[in-house]
Amino acid sequence: xxxxENLIKHYGPVKAxxxxxxxxxxxxxxxxxxxxxxxxxxxxxxMTGYLSPTGGNVHVNELNIQDHSLEIRRQIGYLPxxxxxxxxxxxxxxxxxxxxxxxxxxxxFKKALARVVELCGLSGVIHKQVAACSKGYKxxxxxxxxxxxxxxxxxxxxxxxxxDPNQIREIxxxxxxxGREKMVVISSHIxxxxxxTVDRIIxxxxxxxxxxxxxDELMASFHGKTHLTLEVKHASDESIRELNAGIAALxxxxxxxxxxxxxxxxxxEKKDDPREAIFMHALAAKWxxxxxxxxxxxxxxxxxxxxxxxxxxx
Amino acid sequence: MNNIRxxxxxxxxxxxxxxxxxxxxxIFAVINGYFFTNTFFLFNQSDMRALFGIVPLVFLFFVxxxxxxxxxxxxxxxxxxxxxxxxxxxxxxxxxxxxxxxTLILVGLGFTLVHLLTLASVGTNIDFGAAICGxxxxxxxxxxxxxxxxxxxxxTENQVVSFIIGIAIVIxxxxxxxxxxxxTPSMAGIIQYISVEFHFSNISRGVVDTRNLIYFGSxxxxxxxLTVRVLEMRKWR
Numbered sequence: 001x002x003x004x005e006n007l008i009k010h011y012g013p014v015k016a017x018x019x020x021x022x023x024x025x026x027x028x029x030x031x032x033x034x035x036x037x038x039x040x041x042x043x044x045x046x047m048t049g050y051l052s053p054t055g056g057n058v059h060v061n062e063l064n065i066q067d068h069s070l071e072i073r074r075q076i077g078y079l080p081x082x083x084x085x086x087x088x089x090x091x092x093x094x095x096x097x098x099x100x101x102x103x104x105x106x107x108x109f110k111k112a113l114a115r116v117v118e119l120c121g122l123s124g125v126i127h128k129q130v131a132a133c134s135k136g137y138k139x140x141x142x143x144x145x146x147x148x149x150x151x152x153x154x155x156x157x158x159x160x161x162x163x164d165p166n167q168i169r170e171i172x173x174x175x176x177x178x179g180r181e182k183m184v185v186i187s188s189h190i191x192x193x194x195x196x197t198v199d200r201i202i203x204x205x206x207x208x209x210x211x212x213x214x215x216d217e218l219m220a221s222f223h224g225k226t227h228l229t230l231e232v233k234h235a236s237d238e239s240i241r242e243l244n245a246g247i248a249a250l251x252x253x254x255x256x257x258x259x260x261x262x263x264x265x266x267x268x269e270k271k272d273d274p275r276e277a278i279f280m281h282a283l284a285a286k287w288x289x290x291x292x293x294x295x296x297x298x299x300x301x302x303x304x305x306x307x308x309x310x311x312x313x314x
Numbered sequence: 315m316n317n318i319r320x321x322x323x324x325x326x327x328x329x330x331x332x333x334x335x336x337x338x339x340x341i342f343a344v345i346n347g348y349f350f351t352n353t354f355f356l357f358n359q360s361d362m363r364a365l366f367g368i369v370p371l372v373f374l375f376f377v378x379x380x381x382x383x384x385x386x387x388x389x390x391x392x393x394x395x396x397x398x399x400x401x402x403x404x405x406x407x408x409x410x411x412x413x414x415x416x417t418l419i420l421v422g423l424g425f426t427l428v429h430l431l432t433l434a435s436v437g438t439n440i441d442f443g444a445a446i447c448g449x450x451x452x453x454x455x456x457x458x459x460x461x462x463x464x465x466x467x468x469x470t471e472n473q474v475v476s477f478i479i480g481i482a483i484v485i486x487x488x489x490x491x492x493x494x495x496x497x498t499p500s501m502a503g504i505i506q507y508i509s510v511e512f513h514f515s516n517i518s519r520g521v522v523d524t525r526n527l528i529y530f531g532s533x534x535x536x537x538x539x540l541t542v543r544v545l546e547m548r549k550w551r
Contacts, residue, residue, distance in 0.1 A: 050549070051551075052549040073400060078399045084391055084392030085393070089331075093324075101400045101402055
């Protein structure tokens with residue numbers, strides 16, 4: 001288990017991380033979401049022992065990151081942001097180097113190599129120079145190098161940024177596969193990347209955690225407005241105005257007249273669902289309803305709501 | 315020990331998989347060869363003392379050039395982050411890198427043995443004891459400069475900046491001996507002891523005193539320790 005307690009990290013006057021608390025349990029894939037510069041990478045850098053915290057602490061399996069850095073680094077596989085690699089090495093040599101530093105040699109290395117080559121699909125590039133590999137392959141090489149010692153904890157900082165959609169899907173599948181038996185912490189500023197892969201999400205903004213829960217929990221706790229698209233025929237402007245006046249919780253945001261029908265965009269608080277009232281109004285005004293579809297709350301709305309609000313609070 | 319070996323081998327390989335290692339060595343060999351043979355054709359005579367006079371000057375630039383990338387390159391490419399999160403002590407990392415740089419310098423120095431061999435095969439009256447002492451002095455000087463070089467490589471992520479800082483520190487130690495006439499006699503002893511020339515000339519004259527060996531040993535230790543401290547500081551920036 002990883003326990004992050006009141007973590008603070010300042011770069012001079014810049015407060016990158018400002019009191020973060022969370023836990024990651026065994027076998028859990030945790031997604032860390034936040035805009036660029038929210039403090040995700042800094043948090044991960046402290047968790048991996050690359051930076052020392054200004055305040056607070058990180059415990060990995062009861063070990064303190066400051067006093068037992070070396071032991072903790074043995075248990076962690078880390079893929080930093082931008083995936084820095086030794087470009088002048090061949091893929092095989094790079095993996096051999098990482099393995100040797102992790103005390104994996106001889107037969108154990110051959111076994112580990114076979115495992116990561118298969119898992120990351122590297123057999124085609126194993127004797128190539130790293131610099132000659134495509135970006136997708138480089139990402140897989142970085143991942144292979146991070147998991148060569150079969151770590152119990154895997155920390156991935158923006159592992160799919162800059163990849164094309166197919167590569168994203170591949171890497172995402174790989175992470176999910178790894179997450180079956182490992183504790184995985186993965187950061188991203190792109191929602192879709194995280195949403196599909198992780199068990200739990202924490203949203204970071206301005207160096208603080210603004211939300212923590214599963215994607216369903218986050219959406220359930222969302223207090224923003226729901227949007228509804230209504231397309232009706234035979235509606236007069238007056239009856240549409242009446243709709244707005246008749247149902248208190250409703251606001252019309254847009255009306256579009258297309259080929260004799262009206263497409264009306266509505267907005268309402270999630271708790272007071274007006275669909276029945278709209279139907280009754282349509283019946284009374286003799287409209288024909290062609291479409292009535294509330295847009296479901298997306299995680300993106302939650303994210304935008306939390307992070308934009310957080311920024312305006314400061 | 316194992317980790318030092320891993321870092322050392324990786325670094326040495328990267329010297330020789332890129333053209334850099336070869337370029338450094340060829341330039342070093344050519345410059346030394348030029349100055350060594352220059353007098354040879356003028357006076358029709360040659361001795362190793364000429365070489366032992368030239369190499370220290372070439373070292374002023376050659377050693378910082380070899381060591382400038384050792385750590386700066388890792389910082390610049392971001393691989394420092396990967397290295398720092400591997401189960402590896404900063405000391406092991408620095409020693410591995412240092413030994414790799416030193417190896418390249420020793421290989422360069424090895425090329426100058428050609429001149430000694432030439433002299434040995436055609437010359438007369440060769441004092442091998444003096445030659446061995448001369449080489450010992452150069453090895454110690456190269457090792458000292460390399461420790462300065464790795465230190466200047468650790469304080470920046472720009473190789474050119476590292477090169478310039480390296481040269482500046484190395485030249486300071488080199489020229490200190492020439493400053494003696496400007497300082498009070500009480501200071502002169504100290505400054506003379508700090509200057510590299512004093513110890514180098516002692517050794518290459520054949521006087522290998524423990525004082526000289528302690529000087530080189532402690533200076534190398536000092537700069538390597540500083541390098542480790544600089545690396546540790548990144549955590550607290």
